[in-house]
Amino acid sequence: MEKIQRKKMYEEVADRITQRLEDGQLKPGDRLPSVEALSKEFGVGRSAIREALSALRAINVLEMKHGEGTYIRTFQPQHMTFPSVSASLMKKEDIAHLLEVRQYLETGTAAAAAIRRTPDHLAEMKQSLALMKGTVIEEAADFAFHQTILTAAQNPLLQQLWNTISDMLKRAMRDTRRIWFEQETMSAQLHKEHKAIYLAIEKGDANEARTTMETHLRTVQRQWNEI
Known part of the structure; x- marks a missing residue:
């Protein structure tokens, strides 16, 4: 040994x-x-x-x-061998680029999840959704919700791409949440959007899952641009 x-x-x-x-x-x-x-x-x-x-x-x-x-150093996208460290170097414009990557990655992932999800995946998403209900959205529950959708897509290459940016996503969520989720109306809106994504995946509608995810990410990007 x-x-x-x-x-x-x-x-x-x-x-x-x-x-x-x-x-x-x-x-x-x-x-x-x-x-x-x-x-x-x-x-x-x-x-x-x-x-x-x-x-x-x-x-x-x-x-x-x-x-x-x-x-x-400042953040350098070409050097992401250690994503958790790279996340700490991100500035506002870097997070804007990350949100654009999420648009490309997560809309297709949601569509795939609608086709391939299992009852266990739905149960995990529903549990995360329940934890997000209220005036303050739990950071861990929000991330877990999106992580489960990725897992439900059942594509190992997508999983690897997600793993590469997951630490940066957590950093972006933490930074934006401090501002957005103090607003009760914004919290309610984001919960509504997450629920719409869940319902689309639950009924196996790939097109609707793609559309609801795109709507959600556009909301996130719009709010970030206003910070």
């Missing part, structure tokens, strides 16, 4: 830095403290800090500016 490998010191440091990025403590464009300062803060040697920074530069999380220091 293969032994479990302990993380190296520089990997622990890199994890701590990316966690701060994902938590919002660090943001794109922020300048990191010096190697010496980070060494004291994390209680490790300078070599471990340098290795950690080098590793994060290699995956396009950090960039070195000659004579200035090390900075958090």
Whole structure:
């Protein structure tokens, strides 16, 4: 049996830095403290800090500016090897691009789900829908609803595409929800749209499922543009 490998010191440091990025403590464009300062803060040697920074530069999380220091990069769609980290780098225009991708991906997925869904898929969607009812839509329930539709489409390639952007979707949902769902009318509207999607999939109407999903995503995109 293969032994479990302990993380190296520089990997622990890199994890701590990316966690701060994902938590919002660090943001794109922020300048990191010096190697010496980070060494004291994390209680490790300078070599471990340098290795950690080098590793994060290699995956396009950090960039070195000659004579200035090390900075958090802005979001780069061509570098999404680590989607959870990429999600933390997204700006408003990046989320707008993500919403456009959702239009392409989820309308077809909803149509496929209407044809291939099982009773279990419908039960999961119905459960998520129930959790979304009220003045505040639960973030996890909203994401789970869309995730179940993707699963119901029963297409492994679609699943892989979804997995690539799922962390970014969660980030976008969290950011927009803080503004939209304080409005009772918006919460009610979005619940109504989710219910329409569910009913279309439940009765196996692919065209209606596609249309209701498109209507919902257009609402999301319109509201985002107004922020």
